Amino acid sequence: MKQIFGNISGLKSGQLHRLQNLYRRRIPPEALITPELVRDMARLSFEIHRQIGVTINRQGAMDHIIVGDRQGIVIPDLSDYRIAPGRLRGLRCVHTHLAGEPLTQEDLNDLALLRLDMMAAATLTEAGEVDRIHAAHIIPGATGQTPCEVLKPLRPHELGIGCLELILSLEAELSQTVLSRQASKGEERALLVSVATQSRQAAMESLAELEELAASCGISVIGTVVQQRSKTDPRYLMGLGKIQELALTALQTGATLIILDQELNPSQIRSITDRIELKVIDRTQLILDIFAQRAQSREGRIQVELAQLKYLLPRLIVKNTAMSRLTGGIGGRGPGETKLEINRRRVRERIARLEKSLGEVRKRRAVQKSRRSKREAPVISIVGYTNAGKSTLLNTLTRSRVLVENRLFATLDPSSRRMKFPRDMEVIITDTVGFIKDLPRELRTAFRATLEELESADLLLHVIDISNPRFEAQIQSVETILEELGLENIPVLRVLNKMDLVPSETVDMLSRALDGIAVCAKDQTSLVRLIEKMAARVSEIRIKERLSSEPPAEIDPNDIEA
Ligand SMILES: Nc1nc2c(ncn2[C@@H]2O[C@H](COP(=O)(O)OP(=O)(O)OP(=O)(O)O)[C@@H](O)[C@H]2O)c(=O)[nH]1
Ligand SMILES: [Mg+2]
Incomplete structure (x- = not known):
């Protein structure tokens, strides 16, 4: 016995038997459905006051017999019927409409969403015989409001529409549009x-x-x-x-x-x-x-994986499709519920393990950091929106070769370089991960330690890409994040970068309006004023530090004698 899908409550055994029998029918390749089959569906449908539907595969066999109510049928879960990009489902649906209405919006939605080969509805006469058959298919390559083609209503003797050929040609066209767009x-x-x-x-x-x-x-x-x-x-x-x-x-x-x-x-x-x-x-x-693609250092990788897992965990409660998309399987089905439970436990275990090793990496870093701070060089940290030119600036200032790329988040791992100012003063310059609006919470937590490094900075260089049309919003995002990190008390120098891409009047206007120093981070010669300003700020900081940290001068007995 094959399953009858849908609402079969209250049906007589004879009626159930007639429904079962529908599974035996075969449809020749050229026909949408046979006149006899649609006639039997119509009569039974009329008798039980419910819609009856069938899905027909490309071999012309019935895959589902479905009973609905007066208004509609519910097509069962088709997730076992895999579909590749550019393909259709391999099933068409034909069902009865009791109130004489042609295809409804709901029918067309099912056609599109389930990627059915075709969708058809047979309307009934007042005597319960088939009147017309309304059929539709997806239009390949169409965009916008009318993605489906509805055929001229068919009479029961007009069902030989070259159905299989039509479906195959639609599919060929569909996969061609898809392939041509596939770089x-x-x-x-x-x-x-x-x-x-x-x-x-x-x-x-x-x-x-x-x-x-x-x-x-x-x-x-x-x-x-x-x-x-x-x-x-x-x-x-x-x-x-x-x-x-x-x-x-x-x-x-x-x-x-x-x-x-x-x-x-x-x-x-x-x-x-x-x-x-x-x-x-x-x-x-x-x-x-x-x-995840970009993390290089051990610490960076652990931080990113932690952030990913923490993002994933609450989403694992969700069943099948969502699971498969989260674990990266396109089109593939996810594991069942029990497997999910195991996965959740594994994820939790992995999070615990990663947190432990992150703790160890951090301890090591703390040791390195305290060694560095003993060197007593002031620290200048470069911050700013991603792709603003932070690494480029670090490279030009210190003649080094940190990775620079025209893409977001080129830098994930902080790097530090020494730089000597003209008057022999030495500073440490650090480059950091770029900021972005709505920086994910999970990442913010994961990168807390990296960002905490900024706390020990004596001066922040806020690099702003003034050639970016969104630079104002970007300044705002960076300042908000700095505030959230509790860094608002560290002095900031605004560096207006990529001045070479902006008309000079605009550069002048922005330097005044934003109280910043315009530079082209790629060009050493444009950095003179910035370096002067940095040196001045650093000496100011040093003087302040001396004033606050130097013990009162001891009195030299010789001085007294003199
Ligand atoms: N025209 C021009 N391009 C620049 C300038 N400064 C940097 N760039 C380019 O901007 C892009 C990003 O530079 P990066 O230094 O990698 O930027 P970043 O701020 O470190 O970016 P992330 O590490 O991704 O946050 C690269 O293609 C640079 O060559 C500049 O002054 N003028
Ligand atoms: Mg960078």
């Missing part, structure tokens, strides 16, 4: 999505940054979507309709990944991945991924 194999292609509660402008700026983050991670961006709402939806973040539209756009553009600009809570991840069969990640996870 290289294995590359992730992302749709960026923002659900904006602020102004559109702010949302676009944030998305522009998300795009840079994606690029830094080696992901190519194939499109962006903004949805404006007065507040976010607690369940799906965005409206359900938007999710359905997204799933469809993803299908048509061959996206392998959706990146949300807003942080998703565990239950939102679940509701969204239940609806979209794609990896869905948020801004936080993207930043975590970048950090």
